[in-house]
Amino acid sequence: MINPRLFFSASVASVFLAASVLAGIESKAPRPPRAAFQVPLPLLPVLEPTSRDATTDYYDVTMQVGQKEILSGRLTTIWGYNGLFPGPMIRAQRNRPVVVRQLNNLQESMSVHLHGGHTPPESDGLPYDLVGPGARKTYTYPNNQAAATLWYHDHAIDTTGRHAYMGLAGMYVISDPAEDGLGLPSGKSDIALMLQDRLFNFDGSLNYPLTDSTITTGVVGDTLLVNGAVQPYFQVARRKMRFRIVNASNARIYTLALSTGEPLVQIASDGGLLSAPASRSAIVVSPGERIEVVIDFANYALGTSLILRNQNTLFNPAIADVMRFDVVRDEVDNSSVPATLAASVTKRARRVDATPVNRTFTLEANTLNGRPVWTVNGKLYDVQRVDVSPRLNATEVWTFQNNSGLPHPMHIHDIHWQILDVNGVAPAPGDAGPKDTFLVPGRAMGVPGTVRVMGTFTDNVGDYVSHCHNLEHEDHAMMFNFQVQP
Numbered sequence: 001m002i003n004p005r006l007f008f009s010a011s012v013a014s015v016f017l018a019a020s021v022l023a024g025i026e027s028k029a030p031r032p033p034r035a036a037f038q039v040p041l042p043l044l045p046v047l048e049p050t051s052r053d054a055t056t057d058y059y060d061v062t063m064q065v066g067q068k069e070i071l072s073g074r075l076t077t078i079w080g081y082n083g084l085f086p087g088p089m090i091r092a093q094r095n096r097p098v099v100v101r102q103l104n105n106l107q108e109s110m111s112v113h114l115h116g117g118h119t120p121p122e123s124d125g126l127p128y129d130l131v132g133p134g135a136r137k138t139y140t141y142p143n144n145q146a147a148a149t150l151w152y153h154d155h156a157i158d159t160t161g162r163h164a165y166m167g168l169a170g171m172y173v174i175s176d177p178a179e180d181g182l183g184l185p186s187g188k189s190d191i192a193l194m195l196q197d198r199l200f201n202f203d204g205s206l207n208y209p210l211t212d213s214t215i216t217t218g219v220v221g222d223t224l225l226v227n228g229a230v231q232p233y234f235q236v237a238r239r240k241m242r243f244r245i246v247n248a249s250n251a252r253i254y255t256l257a258l259s260t261g262e263p264l265v266q267i268a269s270d271g272g273l274l275s276a277p278a279s280r281s282a283i284v285v286s287p288g289e290r291i292e293v294v295i296d297f298a299n300y301a302l303g304t305s306l307i308l309r310n311q312n313t314l315f316n317p318a319i320a321d322v323m324r325f326d327v328v329r330d331e332v333d334n335s336s337v338p339a340t341l342a343a344s345v346t347k348r349a350r351r352v353d354a355t356p357v358n359r360t361f362t363l364e365a366n367t368l369n370g371r372p373v374w375t376v377n378g379k380l381y382d383v384q385r386v387d388v389s390p391r392l393n394a395t396e397v398w399t400f401q402n403n404s405g406l407p408h409p410m411h412i413h414d415i416h417w418q419i420l421d422v423n424g425v426a427p428a429p430g431d432a433g434p435k436d437t438f439l440v441p442g443r444a445m446g447v448p449g450t451v452r453v454m455g456t457f458t459d460n461v462g463d464y465v466s467h468c469h470n471l472e473h474e475d476h477a478m479m480f481n482f483q484v485q486p
């Protein structure tokens, strides 16, 4: 394998060389500035329904080309839901269905997946359930699940990595009365943050380098975006604020922490609230995962700036700063973070089926015609093959055993799971909530990394997928089908 560090630095150096030569001849424009904390945090626009009736909210979304000034003085062509990067946020209520009519105005086939949605197969956005150029598909989301931070993104077979990278990703938030009753920070103090890293060409266009090296490592950017802005700043009041964070990067794993050394108070993970708030000095968020944290800026004096840091240095280049919070004003704060968040999570965690069905999935690197591929149980993804067939209402324990040296953020569609252990150790409280995506550590010192998760297949029967959420691994076959039997 080519050493990815060598590969990246060589290619970056040649891009700079070419760029400076071009700049000298063709234009006086300097390299676009990418200094941190130059632009304010953009808030994600909330999509208005086209119509509502007694039971349902209806939305219309078009997948289309858009342009956005991400780097100062450059326009970047993106593919976005409604032409936006990131896509508009959809806000849903538990048990109130949402219908999204998607029109594909792009030149390639698409599939829209609601990540974290407990969705019937026909609306799940499976990789082979494609919407061709010019075609429409109506997705129905029942929202019969707890309040949670979800996201939607493209899931077209073999091309998810490039499609998501071009901008086809947006947030989807479900609320419910139980959560509303807790008094958590809400309204202007409830902020969604979508983290993505990207590479840009000199003209501002997105650079998606798909090579043997990036199929192995995943595509990693040198520029960190939060809600589509380069490492922004955000002016906040001296009060508690809730942040819903999704790692929408193709491959980069973040270890988030505050520059002040104060812990982050985590209140939720992928599938919704934790049983109780968990104070954590740093939180690992791998691609596809969501965390919700509360930061109490009343702990800081007016004029304080604190940085949300990324302590993960294993990706090249390492990017240490995510965004900056500037404490600029006082504000009355009536919100609270109760000591008990979700009683049902604890109950669910205690319920262990006497005879769960056990299945094991081994994760491995392989080659096909000399090119790198990724396998599950030694097999490449095959649309036609049903790999496992759990029964409706069965409780199953799935063991992911990682024989490769790289970690894999595994994602399972349809239901939420409880992590039993990671390398044999029970999860930290913040990782003990409902999960649909979890990082399976790499093989170390000859010992495979393992994660065991337990889940119960409720409500839905039919076809789903599970796959690595490193999108280049997913596109290079690290995926399998499961079919829930009635």
Ligand code: C2O
Binding pocket: 113, 115, 153, 155, 288, 411, 413, 465, 467, 469
């Ligand atoms: Cu976020 Cu099957 O993916």
Ligand code: CU
Binding pocket: 407, 408, 409, 468, 469, 470, 473, 474, 478
């Ligand atoms: Cu992977």
